[in-house]
Amino acid sequence: MFKTTIIGLLALLLVTAAGCGSSSKPPESGADLRLGTSSAGPYDTVYQVSTINALLQGVYDGDVSCGQLQRQGNLGLGTFDNLDGEMVVLDGQVWQVRADGTVHPAAEATETPFATVVNFRADETRTLAGAASLAELQRQLDGFRSNPNLFYAFRIDGRFPYLKTRSVPRQERPFPPLAEVTGQQPTFEFQNVAGTLVGFWCPAYVQNLNVPGYHLHFISNDRQIGGHLLECQLESGAGQVDALPQFHLMTLQNEDFGKADLAGDRSRETEKVEK
Amino acid sequence: MFKTTIIGLLALLLVTAAGCGSSSKPPESGADLRLGTSSAGPYDTVYQVSTINALLQGVYDGDVSCGQLQRQGNLGLGTFDNLDGEMVVLDGQVWQVRADGTVHPAAEATETPFATVVNFRADETRTLAGAASLAELQRQLDGFRSNPNLFYAFRIDGRFPYLKTRSVPRQERPFPPLAEVTGQQPTFEFQNVAGTLVGFWCPAYVQNLNVPGYHLHFISNDRQIGGHLLECQLESGAGQVDALPQFHLMTLQNEDFGKADLAGDRSRETEKVEK
Numbered sequence: 056m057f058k059t060t061i062i063g064l065l066a067l068l069l070v071t072a073a074g075c076g077s078s079s080k081p082p083e084s085g086a087d088l089r090l091g092t093s094s095a096g097p098y099d100t101v102y103q104v105s106t107i108n109a110l111l112q113g114v115y116d117g118d119v120s121c122g123q124l125q126r127q128g129n130l131g132l133g134t135f136d137n138l139d140g141e142m143v144v145l146d147g148q149v150w151q152v153r154a155d156g157t158v159h160p161a162a163e164a165t166e167t168p169f170a171t172v173v174n175f176r177a178d179e180t181r182t183l184a185g186a187a188s189l190a191e192l193q194r195q196l197d198g199f200r201s202n203p204n205l206f207y208a209f210r211i212d213g214r215f216p217y218l219k220t221r222s223v224p225r226q227e228r229p230f231p232p233l234a235e236v237t238g239q240q241p242t243f244e245f246q247n248v249a250g251t252l253v254g255f256w257c258p259a260y261v262q263n264l265n266v267p268g269y270h271l272h273f274i275s276n277d278r279q280i281g282g283h284l285l286e287c288q289l290e291s292g293a294g295q296v297d298a299l300p301q302f303h304l305m306t307l308q309n310e311d312f313g314k315a316d317l318a319g320d321r322s323r324e325t326e327k328v329e330k
Numbered sequence: 331m332f333k334t335t336i337i338g339l340l341a342l343l344l345v346t347a348a349g350c351g352s353s354s355k356p357p358e359s360g361a362d363l364r365l366g367t368s369s370a371g372p373y374d375t376v377y378q379v380s381t382i383n384a385l386l387q388g389v390y391d392g393d394v395s396c397g398q399l400q401r402q403g404n405l406g407l408g409t410f411d412n413l414d415g416e417m418v419v420l421d422g423q424v425w426q427v428r429a430d431g432t433v434h435p436a437a438e439a440t441e442t443p444f445a446t447v448v449n450f451r452a453d454e455t456r457t458l459a460g461a462a463s464l465a466e467l468q469r470q471l472d473g474f475r476s477n478p479n480l481f482y483a484f485r486i487d488g489r490f491p492y493l494k495t496r497s498v499p500r501q502e503r504p505f506p507p508l509a510e511v512t513g514q515q516p517t518f519e520f521q522n523v524a525g526t527l528v529g530f531w532c533p534a535y536v537q538n539l540n541v542p543g544y545h546l547h548f549i550s551n552d553r554q555i556g557g558h559l560l561e562c563q564l565e566s567g568a569g570q571v572d573a574l575p576q577f578h579l580m581t582l583q584n585e586d587f588g589k590a591d592l593a594g595d596r597s598r599e600t601e602k603v604e605k
Contacts, residue, residue, distance in 0.1 A: 100578075108535060202588040205581060259593035260383060263535045267593075302579040303375075306480060313477040318534035318542075320595070 095129035095147055095174040100301040101206045101255065102127040103171045106264045106317055110134070110169040111324050113230035114311045117168030121149045121161045124170055127303075130210060130253050132272040132283075133170025135161065138236060139225040141283045143274040144172050145210075145253055150274055152281040154224035154241050158274065168307065171255055171265060173208045177295035183213065186289040193269050196256070199296040204258050206299035209271070211252040213292020218245040220273055220282030237328045243282060250275035252284060262322045264304060266329055285330070370422060371402035371449040375576040376481045376530065378446045379408065381539045381592055385444040386599050388505035389586045392443030396424045396436045399445055402578075405485060405528050407547040407558075408445025410436065413511060414500040416558045418549040419447050420485075420528055425549055427556040429499035429516050433549065443582065446530055446540060448483040452570035458488065461564040468544050471531070474571040479533050481574035484546070486527040488567020493520040495548055495557030512603045518557060525550035527559060537597045539579060541604055560605070 096102055104119045115138045124133075129147040134140065140153040142161070149161040179199060186192040192211075200207055221242045254271035261267065274281035306312060371377055379394045390413045399408075400422060408417040415428040417436070424436040454474060461467040467486075475482055496517045529546035536542065549556035581587060 106535065204588055204590065204592050260381065260538045262593065263538070300581045300583060302581075304577040304579075306575045306577075308575060313479055315479065317479050318537065 095125065096127035096172075098174050098176050099297075099299050100303050101171060101173055101208070101257075101299050102303045102305070103265060104133065104167055104305050105169045105307050105312065106304070107169070107266055107325055108263050108317045108319070108321050109307070109312055109315050111233045111321050111328065112315045113232050114307065114315050115168050115226055115230045116309060116311055117166045118308050119167055119170070119305060120163060121165050121167065122163035124167060124172055125149060125163070128172025128174050130175035130208060131170060131172030132254055132270065133167050133172075134223065136166045136168060137225045137227070138168070138223050138230075138233075141220075141222045141272055141281065142167065142170055143253060143272045143281050144170075145251055145274055150278065150281060152220075152222050152274070154222045156222065156241070156243055156280065158278055158281050173297060173299060175208055175210060175295075175297050177210070178298050180293055180295045183211065183289060183292040183294045185291060186287075189284065189287050192287065192289050196269065196294065196296075199294065200256060202298070204260070206258065206302055207256040208297040208299060209252070209254055209256065210295040211289075211292050212250075214247070214249050214290040215245070215287050216247055216290050217286070217288040218248055218273060218284070219243070219286040220245075220280075221285055222282045233328050234324055242285065243280065245280055248275050248280065250281070252287075254284075261302065262320065262325070263318065266325055267322065270329060369401060370404040371447070373449050373451050374572075374574050375578050376446060376448055376483070376574050377402040377578045377580070378540060379442055379580050380444045380582050380587065381579070382444070382541055382600055383538050383592045383594070383596050384582070384587055384590050385409070386508045386596055386603065387590045388507050389582065389590050390443050390501055390505045391584060391586055392441045393583050394442055394445070394580060395438060396440050396442065397438035399442060399447055400424060400438070403447025403449050405450035405483060406445060406447030407529055407545065408442050408447075409498065411441045411443060412500045412502065413443075413498050413505075413508075416495075416497045416547055416556070417442065417445055418528060418547045418556050419445075420526055420549055425553065425556065427495075427497050427549070429497045431497065431516070431518050431555065433553055433556050448530075448572060448574060450483055450485060450570075450572050452485070453573050455568055455570045458486065458564060458567040458569045460566060461562075464559065464562050467562065467564050471544065471569065471571075474569065475531060477573070479535070481533065481577055482531040483572040483574060484527065484529055484531065485570040486564075486567050488524070488527075489565040490523050490525065490562050491521065491565050492561070492563040493523055493548060493559070494518070494561040495520075495555075496560055497557045508603050509599055517560065518555065520555055523550050523555065525556070527562075529559075536577065537595065537600070538593065541600055542597065545604060558604075
């Protein structure tokens with residue numbers, strides 16, 4: 056939001072300066088607009104909407120739009136109002152992977168009850184070796200991390216001989232807890248897909264707020280398949296990491312969030328719904 | 331930081347616009363500088379340096395300066411490097427209440443290993459009735475809060491027939507845990523003081539990160555006495571509240587923070603050191 060304003064002001068400044076001595080010439084329309092929408096929030100900061108404990112309890116009605124989210128980060132993951140599928144944010148585009156397996160670009164006005172994004176700027180890129188499982192891949196990613204009390208964002212572009220993802224079906228009120236929904240989640244298995252994994256590694260001390268450890272979502276290069284990653288094999292790939300010393304939590308302003316019991320250790324429940 | 335930039339750009343924009351058609355007139359120097367330094371961060375956001383669990387474990391060496399802190403908020407509390415006293419931030423000034431009871435303005439370069447500040451903008455101001463104890467005062471403050479899952483900042487200007495505060499003495503390495511230090515903390519009792527309480531009410535779900543419930547520090551109107559509030563009586567006062575939907579955590583970039591065990595429930599230890 057701030058960066059948008061800064062870039063907008065810069066554009067205005069250039070236009071104003073350019074306008075000096077040639078007041079009859081109108082400023083080029085559109086230039087500032089394009090600059091404005093290229094913004095994706097401050098660097099080195101995890102931007103999070105709501106908390107995992109709220110989502111676990113069925114707070115599926117958000118008040119932050121995808122448009123707002125795109126101004127805070129260009130890479131990340133989450134879900135949509137009414138738990139209507141898995142969110143994948145890549146290169147500034149928000150994708151919605153519905154429970155029927157279809158993938159759509161999300162509308163700017165669509166809201167999210169839980170999302171985590173970052174204005175991704177890789178600190179390091181490494182070629183990844185093949186991995187026979189998600190656990191093996193995660194052990195490679197462990198090598199990118201030196202500090203157990205920092206946040207890390209990951210982007211892995213590669214070719215996957217095998218992938219298993221899930222999505223979640225749209226819910227209606229009264230909303231059931233997330234563990235009830237994921238107990239019947241649709242899962243998808245794919246062979247030989249090229250695509251991108253995006254996500255985060257979060258420290259254990261945010262266990263009430265986000266998912267400790269790795270949390271990755273997938274989208275294919277052709278944007279036809281994706282979802283919350285459950286298992287994978289990697290043939291080869293490029294791994295990028297961004298270490299994030301700052302964590303910004305945006306609470307929800309609605310009654311559901313205000314009424315939820317958000318304290319207490321729900322890490323077992325988190326593990327159940329994520330794995 | 332962003333707001334500073336925005337205001338700086340706005341000033342530059344005005345200067346540039348004013349310069350049109352009168353290029354011989356130099357811009358007024360200092361105007362943008364003054365505007366720039368009046369910034370105190372975004373509104374409605376708790377800005378926090380490090381976590382309470384890190385402080386409990388003796389992570390007393392910070393890497394955020396008071397100058398940086400002042401650019402994020404103008405009201406708040408915390409401590410200083412080496413646990414050298416209690417911090418009170420009021421009207422943009424950072425005050426240091428040392429263990430000998432003396433109060434000094436903190437230098438911009440002095441660093442903090444734990445602090446919580448806000449760019450305070452009152453949502454509501456109420457006249458407070460007399461209170462025979464801190465518990466009674468807190469029951470009045472409860473009336474300002476409608477949402478148990480939001481953050482709140484408070485400012486209470488009043489006359490206090492009785493006040494009990496504490497400070498903490500500067501530590502040297504190897505740093506002992508905070509509970510060891512506060513076990514021998516110097517406390518101060520005062521009668522009939524006019525001054526200001528500043529602080530926060532935090533929701534239970536940030537128990538690993540900050541102090542759940544109320545956390546208040548005091549400074550007198552003459553800036554001669556202050557500290558971490560342990561007990562008080564209020565004769566009369568004005569209470570201001572600012573509801574804060576956003577929470578921004580800045581981790582420390584040093585080895586001590588990286589090595590600390592920051593997960594786990596230390597709420598009993600927190601209560602012990604705060605009360």
